[in-house]
Amino acid sequence: MSQLRSPGQATGTARRMLSGAARASAVRLVAVAAAGVVSAGAAIALPAVLGHTLDLLLDGAANAGSWLALCAALIVADMLSDSASALLTGTVNARSAAWTRGRALRHLLAVGPRGAARFTPGDLVTRLTGNAAEAAVAPATLAAAVPALALPIGGLVALLLIDVWTAVAFLAGAPVLVLLLRAFTRDTSDAVSRYQRVQGDIATRLVEALGGARTVAAAGTQEWERARILAPLPELGQRGHQVWRVYGTAVARGAVLVPLLETGVLAVGGLRLAAGELTVGELLAVFRYAALAAGIGAVVGQLGALVRSRAAARRTAELLTVPAMAYGTRGLPEDGPGRLEFRDVTVVREGRPVLRDVNLVVPGGATLAVVGRSGAGKTVLAELAGRLADPDTGTVLLDGIPLSELERQALRRDVGYAFERPTLFGATVADALAFGPYEPGEPAVTAAARAAGADPFVRRLPTGYATPLGDAPLSGGEAQRLGLARAFAHAGRLLVLDDATSSLDSVTERQVVRALLHEVRPGTRVVIAHRASSAARADLVAWLDGGRIRGVGPHAALWAIPEYRAVFAAAAADGERDDAHPRAAR
Numbered sequence: 017m018s019q020l021r022s023p024g025q026a027t028g029t030a031r032r033m034l035s036g037a038a039r040a041s042a043v044r045l046v047a048v049a050a051a052g053v054v055s056a057g058a059a060i061a062l063p064a065v066l067g068h069t070l071d072l073l074l075d076g077a078a079n080a081g082s083w084l085a086l087c088a089a090l091i092v093a094d095m096l097s098d099s100a101s102a103l104l105t106g107t108v109n110a111r112s113a114a115w116t117r118g119r120a121l122r123h124l125l126a127v128g129p130r131g132a133a134r135f136t137p138g139d140l141v142t143r144l145t146g147n148a149a150e151a152a153v154a155p156a157t158l159a160a161a162v163p164a165l166a167l168p169i170g171g172l173v174a175l176l177l178i179d180v181w182t183a184v185a186f187l188a189g190a191p192v193l194v195l196l197l198r199a200f201t202r203d204t205s206d207a208v209s210r211y212q213r214v215q216g217d218i219a220t221r222l223v224e225a226l227g228g229a230r231t232v233a234a235a236g237t238q239e240w241e242r243a244r245i246l247a248p249l250p251e252l253g254q255r256g257h258q259v260w261r262v263y264g265t266a267v268a269r270g271a272v273l274v275p276l277l278e279t280g281v282l283a284v285g286g287l288r289l290a291a292g293e294l295t296v297g298e299l300l301a302v303f304r305y306a307a308l309a310a311g312i313g314a315v316v317g318q319l320g321a322l323v324r325s326r327a328a329a330r331r332t333a334e335l336l337t338v339p340a341m342a343y344g345t346r347g348l349p350e351d352g353p354g355r356l357e358f359r360d361v362t363v364v365r366e367g368r369p370v371l372r373d374v375n376l377v378v379p380g381g382a383t384l385a386v387v388g389r390s391g392a393g394k395t396v397l398a399e400l401a402g403r404l405a406d407p408d409t410g411t412v413l414l415d416g417i418p419l420s421e422l423e424r425q426a427l428r429r430d431v432g433y434a435f436e437r438p439t440l441f442g443a444t445v446a447d448a449l450a451f452g453p454y455e456p457g458e459p460a461v462t463a464a465a466r467a468a469g470a471d472p473f474v475r476r477l478p479t480g481y482a483t484p485l486g487d488a489p490l491s492g493g494e495a496q497r498l499g500l501a502r503a504f505a506h507a508g509r510l511l512v513l514d515d516a517t518s519s520l521d522s523v524t525e526r527q528v529v530r531a532l533l534h535e536v537r538p539g540t541r542v543v544i545a546h547r548a549s550s551a552a553r554a555d556l557v558a559w560l561d562g563g564r565i566r567g568v569g570p571h572a573a574l575w576a577i578p579e580y581r582a583v584f585a586a587a588a589a590d591g592e593r594d595d596a597h598p599r600a601a602r
Contacts, residue, residue, distance in 0.1 A: 030151070030326070030333035033119060037112040038155040044111070045159040048104045052163030055097035058090045059308065060170035064178075065090060067301030074296060105156045112152035117144055120332055126340040130405040134338060137227075138220030143332050147212060150328035157321045164318050171308030174301070175281070179294055182302045185284040186309055189277045208327040211255035214248050216331070221245040281306035341406070344421035348430055352415030353380020354509035354540035356401060361410035363396050363563075370396050372563045374410070378556065380509075383533075383541040385551040385571070387583055388560035394544045397560065398514040401542050402431040414510060428453045430508035434516035437492075438499025445474055445488055446481040448498060452506040464505035467531035469524050470497040493520055500528060509539045518546065529553050548584040559583070 069083040175183035288294040356378040363371040399405040403419040440448040465471040477483040559567040
């Protein structure tokens with residue numbers, strides 16, 4: 017579940033986000049407003065022109081034909097401007113949705129994986145798709161709001177100009193209309209916000225189930241999982257009914273109130289006609305203007321769209337309230353060996369320290385194995401090493417430069433990562449291996465694949481390195497080797513292997529480690545190790561226990577400590593007993 021700073025901050029951020037979307041389509045929004053003004057102008061002028069034309073026809077005036085032509089011109093202008101407004105509104109909505117999604121996605125990528133983890137994957141999908149699309153409606157709706165409001169205001173002004181008494185009859189019921197609109201806005205805002213929240217909850221559960229589809233199938237829990245995903249559905253239905261109930265109530269009340277207002281205005285107008293104060297044409301105009309002034313349906317529709325858009329914008333903007341990771345302007349020294357240092361580093365997650373007062377130095381060019389029981393803080397330390405996350409206190413330095421002061425490109429070009437479950441990007445296998453801050457070139461990609469033990473199975477694919485990723489069925493070990501190859505192809509002065517060989521058998525792992533030492537660009541290595549063999553091959557071992565550094569030294573020296581040996585007990589029980597002893601691991 018996401019943790020946000022404050023509702024007020026999200027509201028302010030949403031307002032700025034929508035302003036940016038509006039600026040991106042400023043010309044088209046002006047055109048939407050202009051088309052709306054033309055349509056509103058024609059609609060306001062038409063009743064008066066129709067009324068005057070009727071009076072001329074009743075009087076048999078010679079110029080009645082010209083006024084009939086003017087009526088036709090106003091009707092055509094209204095139709096054309098409405099069509100133009102609809103086309104422009106659709107274009108603006110699409111552009112605004114693209115701008116909003118792009119803005120939110122760029123920021124989400126900039127906050128880093130730890131910041132993005134405040135939101136569940138399903139919730140993120142909902143915010144970036146449905147919520148962003150609903151939020152994008154706001155600029156065009158606001159641009160059309162002025163002409164929409166011009167219709168009732170123009171109708172009321174026209175009533176006043178034609179006959180004050182009919183206007184007074186309308187104004188007698190106007191306060192009830194205002195109260196109705198106010199209540200509609202308040203109730204709809206709350207209902208829509210709750211509806212969108214439940215939508216995000218269902219999406220989160222669905223994404224979780226899809227990610228674990230094999231586990232669900234193997235356990236035979238499809239029905240249970242379906243029930244879990246759909247458990248919020250009754251609440252979603254309740255919130256949806258609430259939204260439509262509020263909307264329906266407003267429309268129903270308007271359906272009662274508006275005819276009463278029009279009847280009152282028509283009755284007063286009839287009395288004024290009988291008294292000779294109004295003509296037949298003016299009575300027709302009065303009735304039409306009363307309908308325009310009471311046009312609550314259009315106003316309710318505009319308000320409803322704005323309320324839904326504002327609620328959706330607030331949910332989308334909550335992504336922007338997570339602080340982005342700031343970078344400095346410094347570069348790394350050209351001849352730096354890759355010396356990595358942790359100074360008094362502490363990391364707190366969900367109120368619990370996962371790393372505490374870590375002080376550690378990895379000499380340039382050395383390989384450091386990080387070992388420890390599950391939950392000891394190994395992955396967090398790996399995240400800090402390449403600045404996928406920042407410590408809460410303390411400093412991490414590379415060649416004497418704090419990582420937070422490095423320029424983004426300088427950091428990413430010289431720090432590489434390989435993960436336990438790599439995600440591969442690109443159209444082909446070659447693209448996936450070349451994916452990174454720079455293009456390594458075909459020879460470097462092929463050499464990296466050989467070093468990672470991936471070249472043989474890649475060449476067996478239908479079209480080798482040109483095989484589309486979707487047509488390359490990969491086992492877990494093969495995907496992991498491609499992830500290693502990608503990291504090797506972009507290896508800089510620091511390479512972090514976060515459990516990146518866990519799916520490899522012992523023989524393949526030894527081959528990869530040997531290639532890492534002799535075939536990949538020299539540099540500092542940080543390896544999250546679970547096997548004693550991996551720790552034995554490293555120059556140094558950092559032993560983490562409960563978030564603290566319990567010991568640092570060669571594997572052979574630490575092996576004398578019983579608690580250190582116990583870290584590898586599970587691996588030894590799984591058939592790697594020979595690898596457990598430091599001499600056998602060499």
